[in-house]
Amino acid sequence: MKINFLRSVSWVAMLTLLSRISGYVRELLLIQCIGINAVSDTLTILIKIPAFFRRIFAEGAMQAAFLPIFTKIKESEGEAAAYRFSASLLGILVVLLTLLMGIAEWKWDLCSSWIFSDFAHQKQRELFSLLGKVIFPYIFFISIHSFFGSISSVYGRFGIFNFSSTIGNLFICAALVGLLIYKPDTNVLCAYWASWAILGSGVLQCGMMIWGCWYQGIKAVWPILGIDKHLAVFFRKFFSAMLSVSSVQLNTVIGAIFAAQLPTKGASYLNYADRFQQLPLSLIGVSLASVLLPVLSQQQALQDPVRRWRDEQHFLRFAFMLSIWITLFFWVSSFSFGACLFYPSLKSGILAWKDVVEIAYTVRVFSLAIPAYIGIKILITRCFAHGKGQLTWISGLLNVGVTVGISLCLYRRFHHFGLAFSSVVSAWAQFIFLLCSISLREKLPLHHGLKRLWLELMPFTGVVVSVYYSMPLIWTSETSIFLHIGYMLGAAMVITALLFGFLRLRSHISYKHLRLFWKMFRG
Template identity: 30%
Template sequence: MRFRSIFTTSAGILTSRIFGFVRDLLMASILGANIFSDIFFVAFKLPNLFRRIFAEGAFVQSFLPTFIVSKHRSVFAIAILIRFFLFLVASSVLVTLFAEPVTRLIAIGFGEESVRAAAPLVAINFYYLDLIFLVTFLSALLQYREHFATTAFGTTLLNISMITALLLFRNEEPSTIVYALSYAVLAGGALQLLLHLWMIRKKGLDTLLVGGLIYLQRKKESIREDIDRFSRAFFPSVLGNSTAQISSFIDTWLASFLVSGSISYLFYANRLFQLPLALFAIAASTALFPTISKLLKEQKTGEAKSQTRKVFWLLFALLGGASAVAVILSEEIVRLLFERGAFGINDTENTSIVLVMYIAGLLPFGLAKLFSLWLYAMHRQGEAASIAAKSLGVNILFSILLIVPMAAPGLALASSISGWVLFWLTVKAVGKELFLDIMHAKYASYALLFVMCAAVASWGLKVMIDGYF
């Protein structure tokens, strides 16, 4: 596993986030904040939620380890592809037929007129899930070949497609703009699919898929055990990958009982917290996962430890440095990004406090994601799901305990506490010996030095800024 794979994935995520920020700015200026923007966000919410839970997390973590150990990989891959795709197409048709009841479920506060307006858009946007599943399936095959650039940068195509729609239809009625955005979502998914199909052919993986189609009927009994193994792993993975979404929903619900603006403080601070987590932890785990799965399958545990050790200290340095910068410069970061228009000085101060509480959990969440790869690679998805559920329980408990004395910052701190619990339980599950072995690496001093330099540089910058203003 090369560090280039990590930085390639990280660069792709950063590029996508930049275009996403441009998209949000254009959407705010062209569409505004009104019933039409609410309708679009509701329409896109359901496929985006399923994408995050099933496609990006649960599927890859279940499919890839089983694919690696399968004796009939091509047949197994095609069998899984057909099952999932037919199920998603059937689901999309049902959503189209019953669009209004589905819309009422995901937008409880909408009136009848708003539900009727949103229902067609809900039906259109749901087909994005079909496309993005195919993209995720193909990206899993590319990950097996340790190719990450296509998937990393391909996610930008969705934002580019939506930006194009906003620019082309910027002078139209809002009702027309939201339809243009919905079709742009499908166009973005189709562009990602075409890009992945092109790379699959370039990498010679198209022959694997064709072979799977040819021999599917003849060898379907031979892969029954692989299908069962995948099924046993998939549903626990769904639980493990949905806890973050459940936690976010609960935080939003609890924050609705606090003073006005609390939900926004949590939203903006969490957006900043998620950036280094995605750039470093998610990028590293995505790049490392295929390597760890292959090495453990070949019983090369020592080499798997060595690869994990290198990435561990790289993550420690990057996440530790990001934490130091974010804590020291929290107010300056929030002011630079958000303080304009209706977002005032008081909002900056409140959001920066919430950000500091979230950042306390950046390191444990990132490192826990790294060690959880061992559980998924060893087909211990059920254990990983149990750990995630316990972490969620801790989050809910401390959210209830801290909401009264600390308000919104208490909810963010509860999330960080659950992150430390998640890290401790994950390390305990994979083995303390592995953790201690990694801690004694030669990279430790370099990582600690990097974090210290980041903290000193941030403190110096803060002093300069305070002195200037």
């Protein structure tokens, strides 16, 4: 089935935007219920652990290894063989997830003692043990949900998979609204019932995805415990994908372990700042990668290397232009962005202006990694579509090693800023390593326009940031929200005009380029 790239990316981006907006609403309601304190720190650290396993068993490593193989089997051996392979894989996935849940429920207290090892975090350790046994089964349902989502994406049906995340967020939002109405005695009770809401959202998304596949006419897949000849190939790709595709999540878990040793509120600052950068990463990186993987898999099957390499170069250029705009916008508007999002909590006194300032500064640090993260998404997707899995896990090891090393050096002195900076350096290290390795190993020189774009955008970015610092604006908690909104709109228009004018002046964008992008994306 031929996938319309432009329509698919636009559709996925729109649904991803809905998911992220509903996610922001969920986080704002959670602040209203719990606040930013030791309880929110504990819940933040806890959620990152099942999220990590979700990335391994679901849309991360599993999807990157599954999609190319399923597509190849479907093209070469027929649809029946592809579904036999997926049924065998689903059976193994169910067994592994069941064992993982059983071990986690049995030995969860050991995990709590390891993460909160010092006596100063004794209460957080107890709360972590209580909430973890409720939340952890979430990974079973969300992994099955993502497995069926991978099958639907092969057929170009991306809508139900992305929309189900919005439904899951809305389910949690409804539960949090109920907590705000009935007002439990303590924020610990709020966190407990919020944990059950998170588990319920996983069950709901799983059921919705299975129903969606059936409704769209995709053949039913039932788990079987059998040996398929393609499973060995899958597991080779899967294990190499575990570190490469999940390197961001590995860094998240590493950051959570370090954050558990930070002063109170440090983990929450990191969490909310990371939420800010996840919106553009999802809209550009995840949306492009979700559609790009089946597209490149189809092109790989057709053996069209000239078109494939041309497309990849344009993907990088296009993504880099967008990501620089986002980095500049976050750097200039982080205070206003935070003030608008947290306005209800600021006015009610649940959140202090100092908390917004800390989150804003952390957002600035994280924003420096946005171009690198989006580039990593595209390059890793390319590697898996071309069967170059070894390069991806080597780059993942590099990412994790740099993160651990810099975090150990910085987190005690700079706290959450040090952990954010370590993720920036590790992201750029992985991106540069991937790009240079692909160019050298495959003897594919970088396009001149791509190299010139990077070299010329760096001084342009420096000039914009310097002008911003030469005209400082001091925000306070009393500043009107309408002034913040006006400032953000003005900053967005000025950055857009400056960036477009610069790209047009340096011949990076022209009518010819726009026609080429349209021709490439259209089919």
